[in-house]
Amino acid sequence: MKVLLIGDGARENALAYALEKSPNNYRIYAMSSYINPGINSIVKRSNGEYFVGDINSSDTIENIIRKVNPDLGVIGPEEPLFHGVADVFRKEGIPVFGASRKCAKIEESKAWARELMWKYSIPGRLRYRTFYTIEEAAKFILEYGGSVAIKPAGQAGGKGVKVVADLEAYLTQDKREALMKSVKDIGNLYNKEGEPKIIIEEKVDGPEYTLHVLSDGKTTIPLPLAQDYKNAYQDGIGPETGGMGSISGPHNLLPFINEEEYNITYDIVKATIEAIYKEVRESYVGVIAGQMMLTELWGPTVIEYYSRFGDPEASAIIPRINSDFGEIIELTATGHLNKGKIEVNERASVVKAVAPLGYPISRQMASGHRISIDLDKMRENGCIVFFGSISMEGMQLITKGSRALEIVAIGELEEASEKVDKCINYVSADTKLVYRSDIGKNINYQIEKAEIVRYSYMNRQRKGILGVSADWSPNGGLW
Numbered sequence: 201m202k203v204l205l206i207g208d209g210a211r212e213n214a215l216a217y218a219l220e221k222s223p224n225n226y227r228i229y230a231m232s233s234y235i236n237p238g239i240n241s242i243v244k245r246s247n248g249e250y251f252v253g254d255i256n257s258s259d260t261i262e263n264i265i266r267k268v269n270p271d272l273g274v275i276g277p278e279e280p281l282f283h284g285v286a287d288v289f290r291k292e293g294i295p296v297f298g299a300s301r302k303c304a305k306i307e308e309s310k311a312w313a314r315e316l317m318w319k320y321s322i323p324g325r326l327r328y329r330t331f332y333t334i335e336e337a338a339k340f341i342l343e344y345g346g347s348v349a350i351k352p353a354g355q356a357g358g359k360g361v362k363v364v365a366d367l368e369a370y371l372t373q374d375k376r377e378a379l380m381k382s383v384k385d386i387g388n389l390y391n392k393e394g395e396p397k398i399i400i401e402e403k404v405d406g407p408e409y410t411l412h413v414l415s416d417g418k419t420t421i422p423l424p425l426a427q428d429y430k431n432a433y434q435d436g437i438g439p440e441t442g443g444m445g446s447i448s449g450p451h452n453l454l455p456f457i458n459e460e461e462y463n464i465t466y467d468i469v470k471a472t473i474e475a476i477y478k479e480v481r482e483s484y485v486g487v488i489a490g491q492m493m494l495t496e497l498w499g500p501t502v503i504e505y506y507s508r509f510g511d512p513e514a515s516a517i518i519p520r521i522n523s524d525f526g527e528i529i530e531l532t533a534t535g536h537l538n539k540g541k542i543e544v545n546e547r548a549s550v551v552k553a554v555a556p557l558g559y560p561i562s563r564q565m566a567s568g569h570r571i572s573i574d575l576d577k578m579r580e581n582g583c584i585v586f587f588g589s590i591s592m593e594g595m596q597l598i599t600k601g602s603r604a605l606e607i608v609a610i611g612e613l614e615e616a617s618e619k620v621d622k623c624i625n626y627v628s629a630d631t632k633l634v635y636r637s638d639i640g641k642n643i644n645y646q647i648e649k650a651e652i653v654r655y656s657y658m659n660r661q662r663k664g665i666l667g668v669s670a671d672w673s674p675n676g677g678l679w
């Protein structure tokens with residue numbers, strides 16, 4: 201069976217790894233914007249073929265589909281989904297693991313996602329306002345005076361969210377100017393005719409986690425929880441990145457999220473899949489994720505949705521699935537997920553991204569370096585390696601400016617974290633490499649934080665006021 205995989209990062213390497221591991225002998229073809237060495241080895245071993253081109257171009261993908269004539273499509277990243285690449289596969293009559301353009305709007309437009317949650321009364325929704333101009337948004341922030349999260353209303357390459365706490369204390373003249381500058385910057389990130397530019401939400405606080413759910417349009421299967429470590433540096437400081445690592449487990453949970461919270465989160469994502477169907481009249485096929493926060497307001501609360509696997513969350517989850525995940529992908533795409541069963545390794549996993557110095561501030565500084573990796577030694581030490589932003593140029597491996605590798609180990613969290621650190625010794629480059637050694641460690645801190653939040657939201661639950669904000673006024677007020 202021929203599979204055409206679209207995408208170029210570590211997440212797609214993890215998907216290719218699952219397909220290769222399947223006893224179904226998938227022949228793997230790939231289409232990326234550069235040659236990812238990890239995907240390339242899998243393509244070669246399975247006698248497939250590698251194509252390089254624009255993964256967001258429906259025309260290019262259509263040509264490749266006609267050339268390869270695949271039996272199955274698998275789409276990794278969100279951008280091709282936003283451009284309707286899954287629809288191209290379906291138009292050609294090929295089952296595909298990937299949301300249609302209309303369904304992927306749940307991720308593409310944060311404004312649409314919030315509107316949907318309110319329209320269908322999905323729990324875990326936050327109050328929000330959308331704005332078409334920077335001036336209106338700025339006026340709202342100043343009048344409201346409370347804590348808010350300011351975001352581009354639609355996807356703008358993942359970055360740009362600004363969380364502003366305690367606004368009144370914030371508003372000295374200098375800070376006010378700085379705030380207005382960020383509103384302007386955020387407002388300029390997303391420009392789509394007829395759509396709002398900025399969304400402002402009430403600010404919440406608590407530990408974050410992600411639940412991925414597979415959906416074939418009829419059946420859904422939830423995957424183990426994962427947590428993404430977004431900040432560039434140790435202990436959660438520094439600029440936000442695409443994710444410097446992630447953890448998953450043990451079992452289906454994380455040490456700071458309990459089973460009931462897992463089930464509530466699953467219900468939220470299922471309700472979202474149903475609401476999407478009611479709105480766009482298309483079944484959700486592929487994977488959808490709730491990027492969640494455990495808050496005092498609601499307990500499980502939606503921060504945003506993904507219409508694909510999170511990266512690096514996928515690298516933490518996929519290697520923990522003991523059942524044939526390649527086949528599960530196929531069953532999802534073909535509408536037979538009711539035949540699928542997922543068995544998960546009960547131990548935890550830790551993923552660390554390794555990036556060249558400069559990431560995420562200066563892509564240029566992080567690009568163009570030679571990197572070498574002793575894969576055998578890493579495997580001997582119990583790690584799995586997924587290639588990210590590295591391209592194969594002849595026999596050389598060259599960094600492309602983002603997270604170069606994701607290294608995964610399975611075990612107890614602390615033990616797995618140390619295992620990964622050891623494996624990182626087998627990576628070298630002609631520049632400094634950075635990674636976070638704290639991933640999977642100090643988990644007690646998060647457990648304590650969750651306990652405090654849990655105490656408050658359960659109190660609200662008892663009083664029947666989940667989701668009700670203190671300054672809520674149904675017929676007026678600023679929100």
Ligand SMILES: Nc1ncnc2c1ncn2[C@@H]1O[C@H](COP(=O)(O)OP(=O)(O)O)[C@@H](O)[C@H]1O
Nearest residue numbers: 349358359360361363401402403404405503504
């Ligand atoms: N309403 C909110 N309250 C508090 N923090 C938030 C809120 N919305 C987002 N954040 C923080 O900002 C981060 C990025 O926001 P998100 O909506 O996930 O945008 P993106 O990942 O597209 O940049 C979140 O992971 C969370 O830490």
Ligand SMILES: [Mg+2]
Nearest residue numbers: 358491503504
């Ligand atoms: Mg996010």
